[in-house]
Amino acid sequence: xxxxxxxxxVPETNDGGADSxxxxxxxxxxxxxxxxxxxxxxxxxxxxxxxxxxGGDYADLYLKSSVAESWHLERGKVTRSNYNQSQGFGLxxxxxEQSVLTSADxxxxxxxxxxxxxxxxxxxxxxxxxxxxxxxxxKRGPTYYTLDDPLPSLDAAHKIALLESVDRACRxxxxxxxEVMASLSISLDLVFLARNDGYCGGDVRxxxxxxxxxxxxxxxxxxxxxxxxxxxxxxxxxDHAAIESVAALAVDAxxxxxxxxxxxxxxxxxxxxPGWNGVMLHEAVGHGLExxxxxxxxxxxAGRIGQRVAAPGVTIVDDGTVPGSRGSLNIDxxxxxxxCTTLIEDGILVSYMQDSLNARLMGVANxxxxxxxxxxxxxxxxxxxxYMRAGGVxxxxxxxxxxxxxxxxxxxxxxxxxxxxxxxxAASEAFLIENGRLSVPVxxxxxxxxxxxxxxxVKLIGNDLEINTASGVCGKAGxxxxxxxxxPTLRIDGMTVGGTA
Amino acid sequence: MKSLxxxxxxxxxxxCQQHFETIAQQTLEVARQHGATAAxxxxxxxxxxxxxxxxxxPNERALRQSTQLxxxxxxxxxxxxxxxxxxxxxxxxxxVARGMDSAAIAAEDQHAGLPGLSAYPTDDxxxxxxHAWQLGLRDAVxxxxxxxxxxxxxxxxxxxxxxxxxxxxxxxxxxxxxEGFLRSSAxxxxxxxxxxxxxxxxxxxxESWWDARRDPAQLPSPESIGACAGRRALARLGARQVATQxxxxxxxxxxxxxxxxEFVQAISARPLYMHSSFLRDALGQExxxxxxxxxxxxxxxGGMGSRSYDGNGAALRPRTLIAGGRxxxxxxxxxGARRLGLPLAEHGAGPSNVMVSxxxxxxxxxxxxxxxxxxxxxVISGLNGQGVNLMTGDFSRACSGFWVxxxxxxxxxxxxxxxxxxxxMFAGIDAVGNDRxxxxxxxxxxxxxxxxxxxxx
Numbered sequence: 001x002x003x004x005x006x007x008x009x010v011p012e013t014n015d016g017g018a019d020s021x022x023x024x025x026x027x028x029x030x031x032x033x034x035x036x037x038x039x040x041x042x043x044x045x046x047x048x049x050x051x052x053x054x055g056g057d058y059a060d061l062y063l064k065s066s067v068a069e070s071w072h073l074e075r076g077k078v079t080r081s082n083y084n085q086s087q088g089f090g091l092x093x094x095x096x097e098q099s100v101l102t103s104a105d106x107x108x109x110x111x112x113x114x115x116x117x118x119x120x121x122x123x124x125x126x127x128x129x130x131x132x133x134x135x136x137x138x139k140r141g142p143t144y145y146t147l148d149d150p151l152p153s154l155d156a157a158h159k160i161a162l163l164e165s166v167d168r169a170c171r172x173x174x175x176x177x178x179e180v181m182a183s184l185s186i187s188l189d190l191v192f193l194a195r196n197d198g199y200c201g202g203d204v205r206x207x208x209x210x211x212x213x214x215x216x217x218x219x220x221x222x223x224x225x226x227x228x229x230x231x232x233x234x235x236x237x238x239d240h241a242a243i244e245s246v247a248a249l250a251v252d253a254x255x256x257x258x259x260x261x262x263x264x265x266x267x268x269x270x271x272x273x274p275g276w277n278g279v280m281l282h283e284a285v286g287h288g289l290e291x292x293x294x295x296x297x298x299x300x301x302a303g304r305i306g307q308r309v310a311a312p313g314v315t316i317v318d319d320g321t322v323p324g325s326r327g328s329l330n331i332d333x334x335x336x337x338x339x340c341t342t343l344i345e346d347g348i349l350v351s352y353m354q355d356s357l358n359a360r361l362m363g364v365a366n367x368x369x370x371x372x373x374x375x376x377x378x379x380x381x382x383x384x385x386x387y388m389r390a391g392g393v394x395x396x397x398x399x400x401x402x403x404x405x406x407x408x409x410x411x412x413x414x415x416x417x418x419x420x421x422x423x424x425x426a427a428s429e430a431f432l433i434e435n436g437r438l439s440v441p442v443x444x445x446x447x448x449x450x451x452x453x454x455x456x457x458v459k460l461i462g463n464d465l466e467i468n469t470a471s472g473v474c475g476k477a478g479x480x481x482x483x484x485x486x487x488p489t490l491r492i493d494g495m496t497v498g499g500t501a
Numbered sequence: 502m503k504s505l506x507x508x509x510x511x512x513x514x515x516x517c518q519q520h521f522e523t524i525a526q527q528t529l530e531v532a533r534q535h536g537a538t539a540a541x542x543x544x545x546x547x548x549x550x551x552x553x554x555x556x557x558x559p560n561e562r563a564l565r566q567s568t569q570l571x572x573x574x575x576x577x578x579x580x581x582x583x584x585x586x587x588x589x590x591x592x593x594x595x596x597v598a599r600g601m602d603s604a605a606i607a608a609e610d611q612h613a614g615l616p617g618l619s620a621y622p623t624d625d626x627x628x629x630x631x632h633a634w635q636l637g638l639r640d641a642v643x644x645x646x647x648x649x650x651x652x653x654x655x656x657x658x659x660x661x662x663x664x665x666x667x668x669x670x671x672x673x674x675x676x677x678x679x680e681g682f683l684r685s686s687a688x689x690x691x692x693x694x695x696x697x698x699x700x701x702x703x704x705x706x707x708e709s710w711w712d713a714r715r716d717p718a719q720l721p722s723p724e725s726i727g728a729c730a731g732r733r734a735l736a737r738l739g740a741r742q743v744a745t746q747x748x749x750x751x752x753x754x755x756x757x758x759x760x761x762x763e764f765v766q767a768i769s770a771r772p773l774y775m776h777s778s779f780l781r782d783a784l785g786q787e788x789x790x791x792x793x794x795x796x797x798x799x800x801x802x803g804g805m806g807s808r809s810y811d812g813n814g815a816a817l818r819p820r821t822l823i824a825g826g827r828x829x830x831x832x833x834x835x836x837g838a839r840r841l842g843l844p845l846a847e848h849g850a851g852p853s854n855v856m857v858s859x860x861x862x863x864x865x866x867x868x869x870x871x872x873x874x875x876x877x878x879x880v881i882s883g884l885n886g887q888g889v890n891l892m893t894g895d896f897s898r899a900c901s902g903f904w905v906x907x908x909x910x911x912x913x914x915x916x917x918x919x920x921x922x923x924x925x926m927f928a929g930i931d932a933v934g935n936d937r938x939x940x941x942x943x944x945x946x947x948x949x950x951x952x953x954x955x956x957x958x
Contacts, residue, residue, distance in 0.1 A: 074775070077608035077609075077610075078607060078608055079579075079580070079607055079608050079609070079610040079613070080580070080582070080607070080610075081581050081582065081603045081607055082581075082582045082583070082584075083581070083582070083583040083584070083596075083599055083600065083603065084583070084584045084585070085584075085585045085586070085587065085596075086567075086569070086584075086585065086586040087586060087587075088567060088586065096558075097555075097556070097558060097560055098558060098559050098560055098561075098562075099560065099561050099562070100561075100562045100563070100638075101561070101562070101563040101564070101565075102563070102564045102565075103563070103564070103565045103566070103567075104565075104566050104567075105566070105567045105568060105586045118564055122562055122638050156602065156603060156606045157606060160606065178776075179775065179776060181775070215776060215777070215892075222776065222892060222893075223892070223893070224777060224892055263897075265745050265918070265920060265954050265955070265956035266745035266956055266957070266958070267745075267957070267958055293663075296555065296556075296661065296663065297661065297698075298661065298663045298698045298705065298707060300705060376563075376565045376567060377563075378561055378563065412887050412888075413886075413887050414886060414887075415885050415886040415887075415899075417707060417885065418707070419663075419698055419705035419706055419707035420704070420705060420706055420707070420737075420740070420915065420916075422899070422915060422916050424885055424886035424888075424898075424899040424918075425886065426886060426887040426888040426897070428890075443890075443893075443895055444888065444890055444895060444897060445888070445897045445918070445920065445956075446886055446887075446888040446897045446898055446899050446918045446920075446956075448899050448916055448917070448918060448956075450916065496742070496916065496917065496918060496956055496957060496958075497918070497956055498888070498897040498898070498899070498917075498918020498919065498920045498954075498956035499897065499920060499954070499956065500895075500897070500920045500921060500922075500954045501954075
């Protein structure tokens, strides 16, 4: 076991081998958060211990720093840029089901001490002497994304040139393109955590995204479409081929919309395309399987472990280990290593997603889903990358199997009512299916289903699983976290479509 | 019980204000030294307390404090924005240097720049927005416990809440720029909310109610918040779909406020100048039915949307957005006004406190009267999901509410969609009720829209 002094010296250890990954993450997070502020593990653990001196059975101290920049192109030029840095800590104290959080944006021993006292007073039992905590470093583990800082990897001129090449690629794709808006967003978060069991852990979380939105006009009719690339990867991912590809996807989608007619209204068979459209699953079962809703009994899936909630062949996982995905976690925000959890197996509900509090209260294993938007809010069970495993059917056959219905090529976001199980998503690019073929494009319409019901109506599962690592933003109780979504092409019968026709 | 100020080092508001004003002016000076031709800085400090209860016990309590400095730097017509939580001298110097590097490499934007001397307010009005609540965590927990009790008392079919939350925050801001603008302000926001779960025969429904005020003494009672959430959840039990059809739709005030928000987005600067609003070039046109008026008052004392100047310091004034159904103005601000070639004085930023009125309201009566008037159709209590294309006005959203027959509510409805186009919806508002609800700075009664396409069975 390394001592603090051995750790303090080097910003980066290299034992070689793939599984030194989390050691490197630990050391870089430590360097950026603790060393830079004159703190060490002993002081953090002392703060945690001090918070517990008037009672409580768990405490942790979470430090985070964020640096983010973005560049925006419109009318062919990059005229806007933003840069933000922030940092702070949150001290959390738990007693039974109760949590207390105190947070501040100054990283020093005094601020931590004051926060500890406030938290302790909130619990307020008879004082005990603070326990001495013994530092426990985490075991080495695998990492699922690069630990390199993306911000300095390209200079500003090259970032601007990248966006200008997106503009050129979009305009070259079609003369009908009248507007191109492209944004490059780059960030690096460092997190460090000290717990009352002596555990200390750290992570380095880079995130990049390239958002491309285009507008096309023909005969006075204007339509727009957008696509996104990115993940927890380096900027080298936005190479020439990637830029040509995202430009083509955005422009082609906008052009198709120029032809779109009114969508039908009513209940019908829906075929949903792969990849980003996995947002549908995120809403249909994702939130409903978060541990807090099920512990409190407010979810439509509460008390249903072991029951059939989906058709045979439907296997859905929440997987924090997808390489380079924005939803992946080397460790979650409570220090639990990222993992892949099977939620629904062959249609049977087998697990919820848990953080430490809900796992403890439900008497089940922690699944590493404890996440928080930042240091000033409490963690709760959140998704990582949620997707359905591939089935065996050719996607062309799935469309061919539908006499009358709708094919959804792309959807915007979605929402769910976790108690009733009703979920909805906005289909923005869709086609009528007539006699097993895609016919005309139709305008955007909201599509509704009911989680436990709709998944039982999954009739065909494609062999074309795609996972979107680039764009998902999940909101819950006012907190946003980045997520991945995915699915193969799916046929689901009996969904309600909200067209105007 | 320790007060909100326990974490901070400075103990008086006056000290704090001067401290931030000094930092703001120093920041402008550092910017000038680095070659900025203009600059604007905002420093904002937020302190908050929140408490929630579930199952009779406090479940989350939090005390937060954060400070942020935001800076816009101009090099002629080139601009960069930077922000940081580090207000130290070194932190600010590094931030300015970084921003100036970005500004130097940005392309010129002919519309960039500060608002101009004539834009700023000449007087200093107290909008009565700052009402600190001397409340500790224990008091907060006691209040939210009353919310839960009231929700559970509604019916045995409301056996639990998802949570009840009290949130109280105080924000201090200083805005200063190189045209000589320097103003400080403080404001508070206190809210109570409840999310209740109704359960019967294994079916669950969840519904919420909330309210927020500047002055905690003006908040509705915790009991009324809890009871309302409980009743709304209870009313959802047994919700079913209806047949796919075209019919009139009556939006309850909180749902009508959501439609009003689409209008606000469609007349906002960026969607307008990026050609992604269906109301581009609609000034002077009839956008709403002729009986409707919509006004905006930024100077309403204690209003949730009140402020005397926008984020760049430009003065805000009461104005009319819709008169007799016709569009009188946009929400632009300095940049948007320049970009669209319209006068800032007539198209200030917003929204602030938006109010819908109609010449039909007196005759329309309250929601029950509107329901009787509708005869047969759909009442919408809540809209869910996205589904609005602001560029074209196409509208398709999921909703929950009630089916009405013979002027009376027949049963609750959910799992359906309503679709149309915002142009048709706004023009097709037959009446606005006098059941006015004010939430978060928006005031409206219910809206009866002549027809929409319902997607159901």
